[in-house]
Amino acid sequence: MGYSRNVFYSKLFIMKKYFKITFLILFLGLFAFMSYEIISKINHKKAIDENIKTIPEFQYLKLDGSVFSNKSLKQDTATIFLYFNSECEHCQAEAQMVSENREKFKPFQLVFISFETLYKIKNFAIQYKLIGYGNIHFLCDSKVTFATTFDVKSVPSLVLYDKNDHLIEKIKGQIKAEVLLRKFRITN
Template identity: 30%
Template sequence: MKNFLTIFLLMVLFTSCTKQDKTENVTTRVINELPHLKFTSLDGTIKSTRDLPTPLILVLFNADCDHCQRQAQEVGKHLNEVSNITLQFIAADDLPTIQKFATEYGLNNQPNLNFGRADATDVYMNFGSIPTPAIYLYSADKRLLKNFKGETPVAELVAPFR
């Protein structure tokens, strides 16, 4: 009986270690290229992040988050510095709340700034557990250049694109 218990525990330990390695590989693969995250734009159109123009700054935010609000203010103050980069803001809030957020921070009428809504589960499946704002910079070939967790000055956001 003692030998059986020892063998059983060793099998459980081996199995749990093997599963962790597979999870880490999936996370690394997904994070290095622009994921296929479906979202609904403010006009109700269903889009995918893979179809967005690049270079791209993808901002995952929450309209009630004070850090996200300060990030929107920062972007609004430096619109000329991001004029040649697509910025896509995506939240899990409802569309009217996202529209209000875009309007409140003066980001709603910018040709290169877009807002949309994605399901929180889809965001989690593509990016894992993230703080807001979470900012991802993608090159013209849809490769991850850099990511930021939390408020980030616009100068740091545009530096990798220079």
């Protein structure tokens, strides 16, 4: 009896040792994987931040189906990119705010961008009476690249650039006209 008990405890000791070693290897592997993922995300974020310091290259469709790109923007004019969805209540309120303050936004180019169909985007522009102004553009992001290119995660989002195409700020959510205009006065 004593011999089999010793064998049992000896095997139990060896099993505990293997379990500890296996657990340690799994923990270190998980730690290394998580560290790699975090470092990769930080490096990716830095690359995106570097890419959007100035207006990056882009190409989207205008309401008439023609192409609008970063080269289509007016030089020496501040730009406000407004990422929206026509069914989003906050986006609707933001479009209403722009419509009510069109005169205040005349010195800026406003670029509304959505991944929805041209039909929905056009109806949205008509609904808020924002069609026919030389400084207001509505674009279709049919390849859904705006969010990753400009590092925005939700709608509405605004990306503000000064007249030299340098990033001022990214804004998540709805904003009042006075606050938005103040951000440009502070940088000039």
